[in-house]
Amino acid sequence: MSQTALLSIKGITKAYPGVVANSDVSFDILPGEVHALLGENGAGKSTLVKMIYGLVRPDSGTMEMNGTPYTPTEPRAARASGVAMVFQHFSLFEALNVAENISLGMENPPAQRDLARQIREVSEAYGLPLDPDRLVGDLSAGERQRVEIIRCLLQDPKLLVMDEPTSVLTPQEVEILFHTLRKLSSEGTSILYISHKLEEIRALCDEATILRLGKVVGKCTPRDTSAAEMAEMMVGKSLASPARVNADMGEVVLKVAGLSVEPATPFGTPLRHVGIELHAGEVLGIGGVAGNGQDELLAALSGEVTTAPGTVVLNRVPIGDTGPNDRRALGLLCAPEERLGHAAAPDMSLIENALLTARQRKGLDRSGFVDWRATRAYAEEVIQAFDVRTPGPDNAARALSGGNLQKFVIGREILQDPKVLVVNQPTWGVDASAAAAIRQAILDLAGQGAGVIVISQDLDELLEVADNFCALNEGRLSNLRATKGLTMETIGLMLGGAHDMHDLDEEALHADA
Amino acid sequence: MLTLEKRPTPSRGWTLATPVLAVVLTMIAGGLMFALLGKNPVEAIRIIFWDPVFNTQFASYTRPQLLVKAGPLILIAIGLSLGFRAGIWNIGAEGQYIMGAIAGAGFGLAFYPSDSPLIFPGMIVAGALGGWAWAMIPAILKTRFRTNEILVSLLLVYVAEKILASAATKFLRNPEGHGFPGSRNLARIDSMNNPELISGTGMHWGVVLAFIAVIAAYVLLNRHLLGYQIKLAGQAPRAARFAGVNPNRLVVMCLGASGALAGLAGLFEVTGPAGQISIDFNVGYGFTAIIVAFLGRLHPIGILLAGLIMALTYIGGELAQLMLQIPAPAIQAFQGMLLFFLLALDVLSNYRIRIKSEGVA
Structure with missing residues (x-):
């Protein structure tokens, strides 16, 4: 590689009890590069960026920033090194206005008036219109995201990390965001872009690192790779698209x-x-x-x-x-x-959660007394029919992964006909x-x-x-x-x-x- | 470095073990405190936990006290636990206890000197209604005007105490009492007496009802839809609404049940162990029951045990004050330790402790 990497990640491993979130992950982000981190939920993307942002410490492996060791112990240290992050879930106060929200996230906030001016300047420079005096509670999701992005841009970052930024945006808003990101990248800011949306990555990113079950399973240049190929790397198998059983519409x-x-x-x-x-x-x-x-x-x-x-x-x-x-x-x-x-209900078992909505249609009670045997049978039926991965129906709902719990929830309704x-x-x-x-x-x-x-x-x-x-x-x-x-x-x-x-x-x- | 890690599912073993561990730790820490006060710690612990039940000399007096004290605590705590499980915080059981006693005693005394066998059942109903009605005030204010039931129910305790003082000195005062405050002694009126059912045990109708309440609450929480809805509303209010639970109905039901049970506890106390309505009739069962409810982890069986343990430390504490001249605040601190350790150890059932090596390899 001719250029020195801005951020170089070498053999990062991070394990949580029962799961290895990242295993020997290595990749480089070049200056001005838009680098995609691609993977399914649970592939280890979030853990990795949390380590880059100083929220989590790796068990082993090193990171280098411009050739010098980079070991952020907290987000403040990461920000001082020029790393900024826009989270998937916004941390904004609805009852405060834009400028107040931004100043809350700054180390040494300037006076409100200066800050408002800065916000206007940055928002105009990057095509992200935002009125600093508006209440965040009145903003759309896309506008809220702009607040977070401008908060980052005010720090003049060298690396901007964006975690699933488009999940809340309309197609037009996505275009505006991409426009901003391209401008940033042309000015030399590197962007680490986390997503599982393949078309977006193909449209925006220069390089992609693909994670599966915590390991790097591939790297590619998204422009030259088809979405299907990337999906296969990401999932590990090819996916069939859902097929519609033809049905005529009734009354x-x-x-x-x-x-x-x-x-x-x-x-x-x-x-x-x-x-x-x-x-x-x-x-x-x-x-x-x-x-x-x-x-x-x-x-x-x-x-x-x-x-x-x-x-x-x-x-x-x-x-x-x-x-x-x-x-x-x-x-x-x-x-x-x-x-x-x-x-x-997070702390209740899947059996109790089966009772939550299925009581009437499945007749799970007899004059007010719960028929736990029938309820357990129904929970097991849902688990079986919808391939819910869990040790058993006695497990608490919160112990399931998001996807498995969702399968349970959808299955619980669908099996009630x-x-x-x-x-x-x-x-x-x-x-x-x-x-x-x-x-x-x-x-x-x-x-x-x-x-x-x-x-x-x-x-x-x-x-x-x-x-x-x-x-x-x-x-x-x-x-x-x-x-x-x-x-x-x-x-x-x-x-x-x-x-x-x-x-x-x-x-x-x-x-x- | 020690770190806490959330367990995916609460540990059943720890849930059962922590109360025992809390009692053991209380004994150790309390023993240390007694030693610092210059008392023999082993003897103090023995007097508090052992002597009330097994001492050959005075256990015959203290043993019945155990049920007499535990009965109202359990009865009230069972009622409170239903609301606490649903996230409805009735802090005013003391007031409901007082009002139950006044209503029940008032009903009975209104028919004095009738000796109809219906008087005592009527008093029971009146006692339950008195406590229920007093609890309906925070319930209706909460459902209608979104007031905070913690504040309203608590403040109503002080109103109830004023009514109690007025009852003892004015409208329920014994007309033959030579002007002394306090009602007629109900325990000495056959038609209104709540007697000791088995001599030497302290067992009276209130204790029987407390045991029935334990069983009923157990069945309710584990087998009945209402119990399921109570738990659901407490754990996930939004999911409860999704499941069709009407939150206002639940508020009225939980506050009503805890109020009625507290009222019954008051009625059985005033007709039995206390005997009469007096200015200092209430001794804090309504507040202690809150501790009992949490000590028992809001579980009926747990509350049964916690009520007995709590009663034991009260009786044993008095005994220790008497025999070892341990100051009363030290005994209260000892009781406080029990709650402290229990709540502190509670973290173990939901979290596990991991020892982590510092630094990055």
């Missing part, structure tokens, strides 16, 4: 009309006149950037939030004013996004093979004549499973479009995205010119 099974819900918290999203007509055998995809009313919509459909009777009608029965269990009894089942704490199933983010944070299994199960369910609503931020997923598509934006649902023939551009426009989307488009265009 309308779920009708939502004029559904408006005020948010429970000041920063929640109100639902405004949402209307849905779901047919038997149909998979309806609802896309949208996080925080546009997905949770509220699921709560209104599950019965956690009740409305006027006629706003939600299941098989001609008005159920808008009924609670979750009445709706379950009629065949409307839901799987919320948050697995731990909402779809499942729902008339209508509503799932929110069914494969979020789930590894590729589990995601494929879950999508297949959703398609199979629709094939058997149930109506399915898939709420997701993963547009590829929606295009793969949904017959029809509509977008949720600030609590409003767009018109329905057949998924067939939809382009990413059309979808992006439907999603609406950030509040100042249109200005952004123009700016991006000008900057390109």
Whole structure:
């Protein structure tokens, strides 16, 4: 290699009890390079970047920064060496404004007015418009991410680490982000880009290191490698895409009309006149950037939030004013996004978690007394049918990996033979093979004549499973479009995205010119 | 370097072992404290834990006290544990205990001197209702106006104490008591008496009810949907709502149950061991029961054992004060240690300790 590496990682190993998160990982990041770190959930990407950012210390192996040993003991030391990181989950205070949030993360924050000026300068220079005086609670997910990025850029980093940055963005926002990242890279900032989205990596990155089960299993130049090849390296086998069993759409099974819900918290999203007509055998995809009313919509459909009777009608029965269990009894089942704490109780066993939603339809109680034997049998049935990897149904839900718990949650609903199933983010944070299994199960369910609503931020997923598509934006649902023939551009426009989307488009265009 | 590591599933072994270990550590640390006070630690520990039950000289007096003291503690703690499991914090059992006693005694005395066999059952119902009604105040304020049940229930204790003082000196005062405060002695009125059922054991109807409550709570929590919902609401409130649990209904039910049980404890106390409504009728069972509930890990069987241990340290502590002149604050510190060690060791059931070598190889 002709150029000296900015950051050189040599033989890093890190073990946690029971798992080796990283085993003898080595790679170099050159100055100005956009380097992809690619791997499934649990491949060890996060552990590795935590070590680079000083949050975790390696068991063995060394890191070198510009040829000198680099051993950050805490994030502050990493920042002092020029490493900045944008996390997947934002750490922002909703009740504070942008400048206040940014100053909270700085070692020696300047006066608010100077900082606001700096924020404006940086945000203009990198095409990331952001008003320092706005409350973070009012910002879209994409804008919140900009706050985090600008917080990093103000430190003038040499290496910017980005952990799954696009999972919350619309296609247009992704373009803007890539534009910024390319500009940074052209100025000599290296970027370590963590993702499992292959097309993005092909569009953005110069080099890629692929991790599987904590080991480096391959390196490639993404531009010259096909997505399928990278996927194979990442998963270790080729994946079949879900196949749709052809089913004709039947009658309308779920009708939502004029559904408006005020948010429970000041920063929640109100639902405004949402209307849905779901047919038997149909998979309806609802896309949208996080925080546009997905949770509220699921709560209104599950019965956690009740409305006027006629706003939600299941098989001609008005159920808008009924609670979750009445709706379950009629065949409307839901799987919320948050697995731990909402779809499942973390400290309870899988048996107890099976009882959580399956009591009515599976008859798991006799006049109030729980039939634990039947409940255990049902939990075992779910574990078996959905290939949930766990030592047994007595294990606590929190002991399962995200993908396995998600398979359990989805399986628990599907095996109850729902008339209508509503799932929110069914494969979020789930590894590729589990995601494929879950999508297949959703398609199979629709094939058997149930109506399915898939709420997701993963547009590829929606295009793969949904017959029809509509977008949720600030609590409003767009018109329905057949998924067939939809382009990413059309979808992006439907999603609406950030509040100042249109200005952004123009700016991006000008900057390109 | 020692580090704590979260266990994927709580350790069953440690959950059972920590209470025993806590008692042992309390004995060691308490023994040290007694030694520093210049008392013989072994003798002090023996007097606290052994003599109340097995001493040939005075165990015949102290042994019945064990059930007399443990009964109300267990009864109240069982009720509290249901709410605590659901994340509903009734801190005011002392007040509900007082109001149960006043309501029950008031019902009985209203019919004085009738000797109808229905009087005592009626008093039991009135006692339960008194405690229940007092607990409904924080329950309704919480469900209607989102007030904090911890504050409301606690402050109502002091209101109840004022009502108790008023009852003892005014509306329930013994008209034949020569102006002394305090009601008629219910224990001496046949139709209102809660007698010792088996002589020399301290067993009375309240103790019987406490044992029944232990069994009922066990069945409720392990077999019944309501118990499942209580646990679910405490562990994962959002999942509970998803499972169709109505949080307001749960608040009313849990506060109601703990209030009614505390009221019953008060009723059985006033008709039995205490005998009458007096200004200093309440001796802190309602507050100690909170400790008992946690000492027993909010588990019915645990509460049964914790109530007995707690009663033992009370009786033994008094004995140690009497026989070794150990100061009362030292005894309270000793009881505090028990709670401290139990809560401190609690971490072991959810975490494991690992010894890690420092530095990077």
